[in-house]
Amino acid sequence: DVYKRQRRSLVGLLAGGAVLAGGGAAALAISGDSSLSPARGAGGAGTPAPSGPPSGAPATSAPSASASSADGPEPVVLAGPDAAPAWSRAGKYAPTCLEATDEVIMVVGRKSTSFLAAATGKRAFDALNTKDEFGASMGRHPTAHADGVFYLLCDTPDQFGLLMAFDAARGKVKWAVNLAAGDPGGAEVVSMYSKNYVAVAGKTVYVCGQVRELDGKSSFDEPTTGYIRAFDAATGKVRWEAKGTDINNVLVPPSGSRLLAASAVPAKKPGQVRMIDAARKGARGWKKPVPHTSYYFTTGWPLTCYAAGLFLFAGGAGDTLLAVDAATGREKWQRRFEARNGDQVRIGTPFPSVDGGTVHVPVGSDLVALATADGTARWVARLDGASDTGGANLFKASLRLGGRHAQCSADTVFATDSANTLWAIDEATGRARWKYTDDSQPDVGFLWTVGGDRVFIASHMTMTAIAARRS
Structure with missing residues (x-):
C-alpha cells in the first residue's frame, strides 16, 4: 500500500525534523419568483434561463439590495467604531495561510508551520518543518479544521505534495500522506494533479482539484477534468477517488455524505450541478441544469454553499439564488435580485450562518x-463610500473570486470589503459591531480566519486578534 508506507515514513521524518519558530449604487429589488406556484416551487420544475455573465468576470458596478415590497427590510448602512485588538504580535515571516480553533492558530508559512495560543498570540507548540509557499488564493485554500484536527496541503524539505493532519491540542503530526505517490503510474508521472483545496465532512477528509493527462493528446481547450480524493480522517487511509468533467468546484458540507459539484464549462450547452454521493464512493446522484456561462463553472474554490439540508447556487443571469434539496435536487425556493436602473446584477459567493x-x-x-x-x-447591510481604487466599495465575497472573504462565528458575520476593511456584523440585526481597516494590506486583501469567537488577521509579519464583541 503506497499510501500506508508513505504515512509511516513521513510521520517519523516530521517528528524528528521539528524546528522552533519565533514567535454609484444601483437600486435592487429582492423578490421571490411569482411564476412559481407552491407545488412547483417545492418540486423543482423551474429551470433558469440559459443566459449569464461571462465566466469569472467580476462585477463592474455596485448594485445594492433593497426590499421590493413595503414589508421588506430597510437597508442598514454599515458604520461602527474601530476595533480594539485583543493582542497584536510581530513574527519573523509573513504567513501564507491561517486556520484556527478557539484555542490555537495554525500559521502556515514558506519555511515552517507554527502554532500560536489564540488567547495571547504566544507560541503554543514547537513549529514543524512543513510549509506551503503558495498559500490561500483565488482558486486555492490548503487548510481545514474539524473536531480538534488541522489539515494541511504542504511540502517538507524532502518531499512535496503532502496531505497532513495535526492534533490541534498538541501540535503533533497525526498522519501524513504523499498524494503524488497515489497518482496513476506510480513512479512514472502520467498525470498532473493540482491540489486546490482540502475540506472535511464527518470522518472523511477530501482533497479536490484538477487532473491533466500528460500524454500529449489533451488540449487546454477541452473541458477541465476535476477529481475528488477521499481519506479516512482518523488514519489518512485512502477511501475512494472520483474524477470527470462533471466534477469541478466541489462543495463539501461540514456533515453528511452528499457533495455538490459543477460541470466543466461545456461548449454551447447548459452546464449543470450534480450531487456526488460519498456514501457510495463518489457515485453520481441527481443533476440540475444551469446556464453554462455561470461563473462557478470555472475551476477553483467552491462558489456555492450548503445550509440546513439545502444546496444554494446562482442561476438565471447570475441574479437568482436557487435553493435545492441536497438529497433529491428538488427546488425549494428561489430569490431574484433585480436592478431597477438597468445595471447587471450578479450574486457573489453565498455563505451560511x-x-x-x-x-x-x-x-x-x-x-x-x-x-x-x-x-x-x-x-x-450596505457599504458606503469608495474602494481603495476610487470606485464603489464592494463586499469582496460579491466579486466571485473564491477564497475566504466572509465567515461566521456563533453570532457574528465577518466580511471584508474593497476598502481594506474587515467588518464584524451582528448576525441578528445586520448592524456593524466594529470595523478594522489596514491600508497596508497586500493587493489580494486580508489574510484572516475565525476561531471560536475571535477573528485573526495577518498583515505581512504582524498577527492581530480581535474578539467578535469587542469594540
Whole structure:
C-alpha cells in the first residue's frame, strides 16, 4: 500500500525534523419568483434561463439590495467604531495561510508551520518543518479544521505534495500522506494533479482539484477534468477517488455524505450541478441544469454553499439564488435580485450562518441575510463610500473570486470589503459591531480566519486578534 508506507515514513521524518519558530449604487429589488406556484416551487420544475455573465468576470458596478415590497427590510448602512485588538504580535515571516480553533492558530508559512495560543498570540507548540509557499488564493485554500484536527496541503524539505493532519491540542503530526505517490503510474508521472483545496465532512477528509493527462493528446481547450480524493480522517487511509468533467468546484458540507459539484464549462450547452454521493464512493446522484456561462463553472474554490439540508447556487443571469434539496435536487425556493436602473446584477459567493438557519448573499455593496427555510429577507447591510481604487466599495465575497472573504462565528458575520476593511456584523440585526481597516494590506486583501469567537488577521509579519464583541 503506497499510501500506508508513505504515512509511516513521513510521520517519523516530521517528528524528528521539528524546528522552533519565533514567535454609484444601483437600486435592487429582492423578490421571490411569482411564476412559481407552491407545488412547483417545492418540486423543482423551474429551470433558469440559459443566459449569464461571462465566466469569472467580476462585477463592474455596485448594485445594492433593497426590499421590493413595503414589508421588506430597510437597508442598514454599515458604520461602527474601530476595533480594539485583543493582542497584536510581530513574527519573523509573513504567513501564507491561517486556520484556527478557539484555542490555537495554525500559521502556515514558506519555511515552517507554527502554532500560536489564540488567547495571547504566544507560541503554543514547537513549529514543524512543513510549509506551503503558495498559500490561500483565488482558486486555492490548503487548510481545514474539524473536531480538534488541522489539515494541511504542504511540502517538507524532502518531499512535496503532502496531505497532513495535526492534533490541534498538541501540535503533533497525526498522519501524513504523499498524494503524488497515489497518482496513476506510480513512479512514472502520467498525470498532473493540482491540489486546490482540502475540506472535511464527518470522518472523511477530501482533497479536490484538477487532473491533466500528460500524454500529449489533451488540449487546454477541452473541458477541465476535476477529481475528488477521499481519506479516512482518523488514519489518512485512502477511501475512494472520483474524477470527470462533471466534477469541478466541489462543495463539501461540514456533515453528511452528499457533495455538490459543477460541470466543466461545456461548449454551447447548459452546464449543470450534480450531487456526488460519498456514501457510495463518489457515485453520481441527481443533476440540475444551469446556464453554462455561470461563473462557478470555472475551476477553483467552491462558489456555492450548503445550509440546513439545502444546496444554494446562482442561476438565471447570475441574479437568482436557487435553493435545492441536497438529497433529491428538488427546488425549494428561489430569490431574484433585480436592478431597477438597468445595471447587471450578479450574486457573489453565498455563505451560511453557523447554525445553518441563515444564508448570507453578497450583491455588490450589499450583504443580504435570507432565512434558509424559505428565502425571506431578514436584513440588508450596505457599504458606503469608495474602494481603495476610487470606485464603489464592494463586499469582496460579491466579486466571485473564491477564497475566504466572509465567515461566521456563533453570532457574528465577518466580511471584508474593497476598502481594506474587515467588518464584524451582528448576525441578528445586520448592524456593524466594529470595523478594522489596514491600508497596508497586500493587493489580494486580508489574510484572516475565525476561531471560536475571535477573528485573526495577518498583515505581512504582524498577527492581530480581535474578539467578535469587542469594540
